[in-house]
Amino acid sequence: MLKVEHLRKNFGNLEILRDVSLEVHRGDVTAIIGPSGGGKTTLLRCINFLEKADGGTLTFGEETFDLQTIHRKDIARIRLRTGFVFQSFNLFANKTALQNVTEGLTVARKMPKDQAVDTAMNALDRVGMKDRASHYPSQLSGGQQQRVAIARALATSPEIIYFDEPTSALDPELIGEVLSVMRDLAVSGMTMLVVTHEMHFARDVSNHTVFMENGQIVESGESKALFLQPQQERTREFLRTLSAER
Amino acid sequence: MTERLWQILVESFPKILLPGLKMTLPLTVIAFAIAMVIAIVVALIQFAHVKILSQFCRFYIWVIRGTPLLVQLFVVFYGLPKAGLILDAFVAAIVVFSINEGAYCAETIRGALEGVPSGQIEAGYCVGMSYTQIMWRIVLPQALRTAFPSLANGLISMVKDTSLAMNITVAEMFMATQRINARYYEPLALYIELALIYLLFSTVLTWLQRLGEKKLASYGGKEARHA
Numbered sequence: 286m287l288k289v290e291h292l293r294k295n296f297g298n299l300e301i302l303r304d305v306s307l308e309v310h311r312g313d314v315t316a317i318i319g320p321s322g323g324g325k326t327t328l329l330r331c332i333n334f335l336e337k338a339d340g341g342t343l344t345f346g347e348e349t350f351d352l353q354t355i356h357r358k359d360i361a362r363i364r365l366r367t368g369f370v371f372q373s374f375n376l377f378a379n380k381t382a383l384q385n386v387t388e389g390l391t392v393a394r395k396m397p398k399d400q401a402v403d404t405a406m407n408a409l410d411r412v413g414m415k416d417r418a419s420h421y422p423s424q425l426s427g428g429q430q431q432r433v434a435i436a437r438a439l440a441t442s443p444e445i446i447y448f449d450e451p452t453s454a455l456d457p458e459l460i461g462e463v464l465s466v467m468r469d470l471a472v473s474g475m476t477m478l479v480v481t482h483e484m485h486f487a488r489d490v491s492n493h494t495v496f497m498e499n500g501q502i503v504e505s506g507e508s509k510a511l512f513l514q515p516q517q518e519r520t521r522e523f524l525r526t527l528s529a530e531r
Numbered sequence: 532m533t534e535r536l537w538q539i540l541v542e543s544f545p546k547i548l549l550p551g552l553k554m555t556l557p558l559t560v561i562a563f564a565i566a567m568v569i570a571i572v573v574a575l576i577q578f579a580h581v582k583i584l585s586q587f588c589r590f591y592i593w594v595i596r597g598t599p600l601l602v603q604l605f606v607v608f609y610g611l612p613k614a615g616l617i618l619d620a621f622v623a624a625i626v627v628f629s630i631n632e633g634a635y636c637a638e639t640i641r642g643a644l645e646g647v648p649s650g651q652i653e654a655g656y657c658v659g660m661s662y663t664q665i666m667w668r669i670v671l672p673q674a675l676r677t678a679f680p681s682l683a684n685g686l687i688s689m690v691k692d693t694s695l696a697m698n699i700t701v702a703e704m705f706m707a708t709q710r711i712n713a714r715y716y717e718p719l720a721l722y723i724e725l726a727l728i729y730l731l732f733s734t735v736l737t738w739l740q741r742l743g744e745k746k747l748a749s750y751g752g753k754e755a756r757h758a
């Protein structure tokens with residue numbers, strides 16, 4: 286349902302992404318792992334047009350777009366079908382948890398208010414945040430904020446949700462609650478593209494894993510296989526240093 | 532204090548307060564309301580880096596902040612008639628005060644807009660909102676909350692600055708006091724009385740500012756967390 290081909294992105298003279306191609310099928314949970322600075326965040330941001338790519342195409346559903354020349358209207362249209370969860374949550378500070386979720390429904394999708402509230406409450410319930418619906422972000426812990434952010438993405442019934450290191454900004458004791466919400470989502474069949482440093486999640490929850498380094502995809506494949514028998518030396522090395530750290 | 536002086540002060544009190552309520556107050560309220568509209572528009576234009584328009588806005592702020600308010604009043608009231616535009620003194624005062632205050636508030640609001648984390652704008656895009664919707668519903672409300680104390684200060688300064696309008700024949704409190712003084716020649720007592728009335732106005736506004744800040748804080752600000 287999502288296909289990225291020959292994606293290129295520079296920041297100034299620096300080549301951040303060089304010819305990245307990636308495909309995600311409906312129901313897939315794909316993890317993107319790799320060392321810091323490898324371009325994982327940039328990749329997600331280009332896919333959701335938060336960053337303008339310098340080349341490449343994106344196929345979303347049935348349609349294919351040139352990432353460099355894609356029209357604003359098309360961007361807006363695709364965004365209505367996707368969700369994005371940020372490392373730093375980015376909840377609207379002036380809105381309650383509930384309003385954070387309804388905003389995308391009533392404002393962007395013109396859903397009637399009471400229907401939006403119902404939908405939002407359902408989403409908040411799924412992430413275990415229903416009883417905090419009237420709290421403002423400043424009144425919530427990091428883990429709770431991230432769960433609200435997931436509900437916000439979830440409520441719009443997206444065809445795919447992008448996660449950019451959703452647990453990296455969290456205290457260790459709060460990581461579990463967010464991962465468990467994501468695991469539930471994965472089990473329910475949600476299509477997810479997840480940049481993560483949580484190797485357990487990549488190995489046990491995602492069915493595909495992509496290893497990225499220096500703006501390129503080094504290796505990708507079925508998660509179990511990639512973790513058990515990495516084909517590339519670089520992947521082996523990366524996984525080895527990770528397990529050595531632990 | 533002599534009986535006569537006391538008598539003068541008591542008699543003049545309503546004569547000063549009344550122009551305050553009829554001129555100073557409406558002048559302040561109307562001009563500040565218009566200033567806020569100007570400021571928000573100018574701040575948004577600059578924040579969005581709208582071509583040409585934002586250059587024009589910078590020019591406007593540069594000119595207004597770089598010239599004395601009194602000179603601006605004279606240009607509009609005494610100068611513009613030469614160019615064929617004759618304005619009533621009160622209208623001229625409204626025009627000058629709102630344009631002047633608008634420039635200062637625009638800078639305050641622009642700063643506050645830039646203080647809103649850009650991640651929230653991106654999050655807005657990601658849930659499908661348009662730039663206008665994001666600015667209007669997410670960024671501007673937060674910026675106005677941040678800017679509130681400075682804006683309130685601006686309002687309080689403005690009450691006092693309206694005394695300058697006397698120079699273009701607006702019959703506000705200062706002029707009223709001058710007239711009374713011309714009759715009784717008690718400058719010390721009368722001008723202190725005038726000062727006290729200004730103080731009264733400012734005090735009420737300061738009190739309103741506190742009330743407003745409390746209300747905004749209970750709206751989920753940082754303070755609310757510990758409440």
Ligand SMILES: Nc1ncnc2c1ncn2[C@@H]1O[C@H](COP(=O)(O)OP(=O)(O)OP(=O)(O)O)[C@@H](O)[C@H]1O
Nearest residue numbers: 296297301319320321322323324325326327328450
């Ligand atoms: N706005 C920007 N301007 C210039 N360089 C940037 C910008 N954003 C990212 N970069 C650079 O692009 C490279 C890739 O960054 P990116 O954030 O995509 O890496 P990442 O794989 O997500 O890393 P991490 O695991 O630390 O999040 C880095 O070298 C970074 O310094």
Ligand SMILES: [Mg+2]
Nearest residue numbers: 325326327450
């Ligand atoms: Mg990153």
